[in-house]
Amino acid sequence: xxxxxxxxxxxxxEMGQEVTLRCKPISGHDYLFWYRQTMMRGLELLxxxxxxxxxxxxxxxxxxxSAKMPNAxxxxxxxxxxxxxxxxxxxxxxSPGGGSNQPQHFGDGTRLSIL
Amino acid sequence: GxxxxxxxxxxxxxxxxxxxxxxxxxxxxxxxxxxxxxxxxHPVFLIQLVKSxxxxxxxxxxxxxxxxxxxxxxxxxATQTTDVGTYFCAGRRGGADGLTFGKGTHLxxxx
Numbered sequence: 001x002x003x004x005x006x007x008x009x010x011x012x013x014e015m016g017q018e019v020t021l022r023c024k025p026i027s028g029h030d031y032l033f034w035y036r037q038t039m040m041r042g043l044e045l046l047x048x049x050x051x052x053x054x055x056x057x058x059x060x061x062x063x064x065x066s067a068k069m070p071n072a073x074x075x076x077x078x079x080x081x082x083x084x085x086x087x088x089x090x091x092x093x094x095s096p097g098g099g100s101n102q103p104q105h106f107g108d109g110t111r112l113s114i115l
Numbered sequence: 116g117x118x119x120x121x122x123x124x125x126x127x128x129x130x131x132x133x134x135x136x137x138x139x140x141x142x143x144x145x146x147x148x149x150x151x152x153x154x155x156x157h158p159v160f161l162i163q164l165v166k167s168x169x170x171x172x173x174x175x176x177x178x179x180x181x182x183x184x185x186x187x188x189x190x191x192x193a194t195q196t197t198d199v200g201t202y203f204c205a206g207r208r209g210g211a212d213g214l215t216f217g218k219g220t221h222l223x224x225x226x
Contacts (some may be wrong), residue, residue: 033213033214035216042219043203043216044214045214045215045216048213058214059213086186091158093158101146103147103160104150104158104160106157106158108156108157
């Protein structure tokens, strides 16, 4: 079975540019989570969706960040404009119905570098 | 907001020695999950603890959930080089479904 699929795996861009990260969750999973991982701050939950609806976006750092889930098989995380401090590994994860009572399955992540 | 603290941040052990990482929450948790992340990889689910005082074992790994459901530990007996990685605990955040992750313990094993 295919796991969570993220693209791109690596992204290097200049500050001020728009960055779009993509995620395809595991089929049948009701929950989708976006995380950011840095050495300083660890693994931070940015936003999560339940049945395509954003439930909690309190972890989104600022208005430059936005996330959408137009259907059950696709989600995007967009940064516009990007800044060097946004450099991090961004993970998408999905889980079956039951939310935090279920294991989360992580994708391989997108390693983002903003120059 | 809820905070999940993990110690130590780094642990160097000789292969064959035991290893323990501790997780403490500022609030009572409904459940706690443990994940392992290999260098360059992504977090992989290991186990979930739900009941007060619960103890679960997976081969050389022993997981405990505190009686007050505010702390947890992971103990590895006789470490092997395959155990290298970062071990994270994650607790349910308040009444929502999102997990709050600790910053992890990096396990470094010297052969």
